[in-house]
Amino acid sequence: MQKLLAALTAASLLATPALAQTAEKLDAAALTKIKEEGLNRSKVMETAFYLTDVCGPRLAGSEGLARANAWTKKRLTDYGLANANVEAWGDFGRGWDIDKSYVAMTAPYYHAMIGVPKAWTPSTAGALRKQVAYVNVKTEADLANYKGQLRDKIVVLPVATPPQPNFEPDARRLSAEDLQKLSEAPAGGGAPTAANRPAEANPEARRAAMLAARELRMKLNDMLMAEGAAAILSPGRGSDGTVFTTNGAPYAADAKPVLPELEMSAEDQLRLIRLVEAGIPVELEMETKTHFQNQDLKGYNVVAEIPGTDKKLKSEVVMLGGHLDSWHAATGATDNAAGVAVMMEAVRILKASGLKPRRTIRIALWGEEEEGLHGSRNYVKNHFADPATMQLKPDHEKLAAYFNLDNGAGKIRGIYAQGNEAVKPIFTAWLAPFADMGASTVTLRNTGSTDHIAFDAVGLPGFQFIQDGLDYFARTHHSNQDTYDRLVADDLKQASVVVASFVYNAAMRDQKLPRKPLPTAAKPQ
Amino acid sequence: MQKLLAALTAASLLATPALAQTAEKLDAAALTKIKEEGLNRSKVMETAFYLTDVCGPRLAGSEGLARANAWTKKRLTDYGLANANVEAWGDFGRGWDIDKSYVAMTAPYYHAMIGVPKAWTPSTAGALRKQVAYVNVKTEADLANYKGQLRDKIVVLPVATPPQPNFEPDARRLSAEDLQKLSEAPAGGGAPTAANRPAEANPEARRAAMLAARELRMKLNDMLMAEGAAAILSPGRGSDGTVFTTNGAPYAADAKPVLPELEMSAEDQLRLIRLVEAGIPVELEMETKTHFQNQDLKGYNVVAEIPGTDKKLKSEVVMLGGHLDSWHAATGATDNAAGVAVMMEAVRILKASGLKPRRTIRIALWGEEEEGLHGSRNYVKNHFADPATMQLKPDHEKLAAYFNLDNGAGKIRGIYAQGNEAVKPIFTAWLAPFADMGASTVTLRNTGSTDHIAFDAVGLPGFQFIQDGLDYFARTHHSNQDTYDRLVADDLKQASVVVASFVYNAAMRDQKLPRKPLPTAAKPQ
Structure with a gap:
């Protein structure tokens, strides 16, 4: 099997769709x-602009996410999608937003800090x-060292890995070579050795x-709370x-202060530490204003559909999100x-192209992914199956496929088959027309940490695309630099057409x- | 001549000091x-810590530079140097310091900006x-477009080169290969194609x-002032x-407001521009407090000496700075x-080693370089010669050499002979013992933009070392990230011993x- 698949992959790299078409x-x-x-006629960068610059940061439960929920629902409706809805998935927790953030060193001299x-x-x-105190606690026993010394102090914690010139x-x-390795990789494995993400020797x-x-x-x-820092x-x-x-407190409504x-x-941070360690008094000024929202503790997903046109197949659904x-x-x-933006663009392309999918296509924009895939996991639980019990709901058999995109802004280079050997030749055939656009690799390997996992966990065919990393892990992933400027228009356009094509193929195929x-005896992941 | 020199360089690369020693x-x-x-027993990182973290930013005329003047004078005295002095070189202009700097977007949502x-x-x-106005003026005629629209607005100017993922x-x-090219380069030329600095096609x-x-x-x-922005x-x-x-106004005491x-x-900046261009009102909050110092408009250099020990030669001076x-x-x-830090470490090393230089060694830490080499140019004018007239002062003939270091924090890879063919074999010999530490290249090529130019301009032998660029041009040169963290201790230690050795050799050599x-009919540069 492995050799046959390798041959098929090689064929698709050479863009010989004739061979692939014998199967699909x-x-x-x-x-x-x-x-x-x-x-x-791409709108993907316009969509990205609204999501980022206009809606703003979209932390779970925040005002920015509420703006994005409302805007995407409206925009999908404007595209002509049906049944657009901001659908509650269950209870999440508190909303939180920043109203002011300022911090600067005022002694030994002024320096505005980031x-x-x-x-x-x-x-x-x-x-x-306030004065600064440097607190370097390596074991629980160290906590006692600071007793009586921290009242009214701004506490500075150590830096584990100091920056240095980057070669x-x-x-x-x-x-x-990266892609060849992926295409030859066996099923299983944790996160892949994607661009810029080092392989992990001992995850346990x-x-x-x-x-x-x-x-x-x-x-x-x-201790810091008790000492009055x-x-x-x-x-x-x-x-x-x-x-x-990251977060500094749980989002639960009853979280400890x-x-x-x-x-x-x-x-x-290191400048403050070096000064304090040299015995030089350091004073800071600082003002943080944040506010919590406790009125609506629910979490939401945005969904919308392109209804299927085939009498027999329109009750079946291809999802993307x-x-x-x-x-x-x-x-x-x-x-x-x-x-x-790519997923919204994919459904816009399908609508604007006037194509008539046999199955229903449903886009889902998940909430609360960053806190543990809450939006997708709960959607799957509400609609398809609870992985804890594996009692299947009727819609479980109706889902033809779920496609996800969440590995940065780089173009699509292929897809993770997530250990599903039977889809490998199908995806290989579907990718053949995109070989000249850089997307031709199907790997059996698993990838995790995002929403297709919610589907995979209950035996549904959920897949994530392989993407070029660009500067995702080095620069943008969860950072203060994850801005519109990082998006490469050509990459997002390429991804949009690959996704639109996959979704269309899945909606037209005779079989799901x-x-x-x-999975049996599955537990919640 | 060119071929002979190349052979000598090759010999020194192979670290065969015997050959070199026939000459030196x-x-x-x-x-x-x-x-x-x-x-x-290096102190170079300790010195760097005091200069950076403790003294702080050292803008010409600022409180930080005054702290650094005082600290370096004291530290050089503590090292055992004689005649340490903060020496006024003439009139500079106003001092200026920041007391507060805060800027954030408050609508359409809150975002603290850098x-x-x-x-x-x-x-x-x-x-x-205040509300934001985007002002994009490409020609003088465009100025009229904004009449009556900018009162009380915070004006945002365009971004010429948007950032993008960096490969x-x-x-x-x-x-x-870089070093080979340098060693073969002819005399003359502008700034060299150093690490990370692209060659310039058309500087005019x-x-x-x-x-x-x-x-x-x-x-x-x-226009903005008249409109009341x-x-x-x-x-x-x-x-x-x-x-x-950079600067936003002249430092002259009578500069226009x-x-x-x-x-x-x-x-x-780009986020603000995109929002305004999309017709979305943008509001900012902003507070800048700065203060000027008009009491002392003078500029200063810090100098200190290791007096020479040879009756005949001690009136001659080897300078470093x-x-x-x-x-x-x-x-x-x-x-x-x-x-x-490297220059201070070089004189510390010479004192601590108990070496007895024949000539006097004088360290000079220049002020106001960033505004046009003011400290060094005026020191040269006060002590050696005015390049405008080329009337030589008596000390002009006493200077054996000047060595400068100002191309970042990278280790020394060689030295620019600045078109002085006669020093090439001497420097080649002096570098021979440092071939195994990466420093072996002598180039005839010129380098500019720093203080050895002040000496070169009046016919004095002034030289700048070749250094590894590290992230100087990409990240630190005049940026908000030019901090202690960028310094590589091993590089600065290497540079310290190379400089100490060069200075010692120049102080011991029979001839200057x-x-x-x-130069004849020279004009101020």
Whole structure:
């Protein structure tokens, strides 16, 4: 099997669709229309502009995400889609937004610093002007060292990996060798060695260390709160003004109070630490204003449909989607306005091309992905099956396929078959017309960390595309630099036509896509 | 001649000091002491820490530069140097410091932005909250388009080169091929094709375009002032949170008033522009506080000496130096705390090694380099000769050599002979013991833009070392990211011992270094 597939892949690389077409019927006229519309009259960058610049950061539960929910519903309706809806998936937690963020060193001299409030952290008690204390806790026993010393101080935490001159490019594309390795990779495996993401030697050890660090951090939080510290500055990963961000408190409505906390530019943080360690008094001024929203604790997905036209098949559904929520420090351009813009563009292309899909096509823009794929997992639970019980709902058998896009703004280079050997020749055939646009690789390997996993977990055929990494992991993924400027129009146009074609093929095919065996005794992932 | 020199260079690359020593006497025992002290008991990073983190930004005329003048004088005295002095070189202009800098978008949603006040620009009228106007003036005629529209607006100017994913590494070192090209280059030429600095095809055209742009900008300033705009946001070169900065007004005490002006992160600036161009009202809040110092308009250099020990030669002087001033957005680590720290370390090494130089060694830390080599040019004029008249002062004949370091934080790879063919074999011999540390290239080519030019301009033998670029041009040179974190300790240690050795050799040599013919009818450069 492995060798036959390799031969097919090689054939598609050489763009000999004749061979592929022996297995899969491809509608060349439809493909021409899709490419025409998607490459010559693209709206993908306009969509991306509205999602990023106009809606703003789209943290789960935030005002920006609410704006994006409303705007995407309207825009999909404007495209002519039916049944557009902002659909609650269940209870999420508190909304949170930033109203002000300012932090600067005022002694030994003035220096405005780059920092971002951690998500779900509270306001400072007005505009502060306070001394800095450096707190370096390596074990629980170290906590006692700071007793009685931190009242009214702004606490600065250590930087694990100081920045240094970078001899590697921020951005790269998958090489022919990278793609060859992917196409030969066996099923299974965790996250793939994608562009710019280093392979992990011992993920268990990392997870254990992370849990231990998190536990120590909780104890540190308790100590700082009890000692009466004013605020915390913690180091953000990143350098050069780029700060990667995360949350500083749970989003649960009844979460335990925490101190105001910023994630800081590593260079700014290290300067504070070096000065304090040299015995030089450091004073900061700082003002964070944030507000919580406790009125509506629900989470939402946006859905809309192109109804199918085949009497027998229109009750079956091909889904495509990506998550609409983002982190809060920038406008989530590559994570994941890019994926959403491409998926919205794919359905726009299909509508504008006047194509008549046999099956119904449903786009879903997921909420609350960043906190654990909540939107997609709950959608799947509400509509298809609960992975805990594996009791199937009637719609479970109606889903032909789910396609996801969420690996940055790079063009599509192929697709992860997610261990589904039977789809490999189908996808290989579907990719054949895109070999000259750089997309030709089907890998059996799994990829994780995004919404197709929710489908895969209940035995539904859910897939994520392989994308060029560009500067996703080096620069934008969850950082304050994940802005519209990172989007490459040609890449997003290419992705739009590939996705539109896949979705159309799945909607036209005589059979739904083949499935892997149903998982038994599955647990929620 | 060219071929002979190439052979000598090749010999030194192979580290065969025997050949070199036929021409130049090298004191192997002294060299061992220098390497011992400089590599095993280095203080260069401690010095760099004080210059950057403790003194802070060192803009010409600023409080940070005054702190650095005082600190370096004291530290050089502590090292045992004689005659340490903060020596006025003449009239410079106003001092200027930042007391507060805050800018954020408040509508359509909140976003704290990265921006830096342009040097010598005034405070805003308190904390502003204003609408944004996008002003895109390409010719003088465009100015009229904005009449009556800008009162109380914060004016946003266009971004010439939007950032994009970067497929080139920020940092690099000179390759063997780069060095080979340098060693074969003829005398003359402008700035060399150093690491990360692209060669310039048509510098005249660039200069003409720059002058025209500057003139248009002056007219724009007048219009904005007349129309009553509140402040200007202009685009800084750079991306990812890195902002390259400059001045927004002359430093002259009687400079014409200008508006408050920030240089902004390109990504933040582009978001404002895209929103305004899409017709979406944008509101900012902004507060800049700066203060001027008009009490002391003088500029200064810091000098100190290791007196010579040879009765006949001690009246002759070997000088070494680098500029102490920096731009204001960061702490000027690579430009040029690195050079100053290395020069201070070189004299520390020579003192600590107990070596007895025959000639006097004088370190000079220049002020006001960034505004046109003012410190060094005026020092040369005060002590050696005025290039306008070429009337030589008595000390002109006493200077054996001047060595400068100001091309970032990378290690030394060789030296620019600045068209002085007679020094090439001497420097080749002096570098021979450093071939295994990566420094072996002598190029006849000129390099400019820093303080050795002041010496060269009056026929004195002034030289600048060749350094690895690291991320100097991509990331740190005049940017808000030019911080201590960019310094590579091993590189600075290597540079310290190379410089100490060169200075020692120049102080011990029977003859002063050979000179080029005196320039005639020279004009100020």
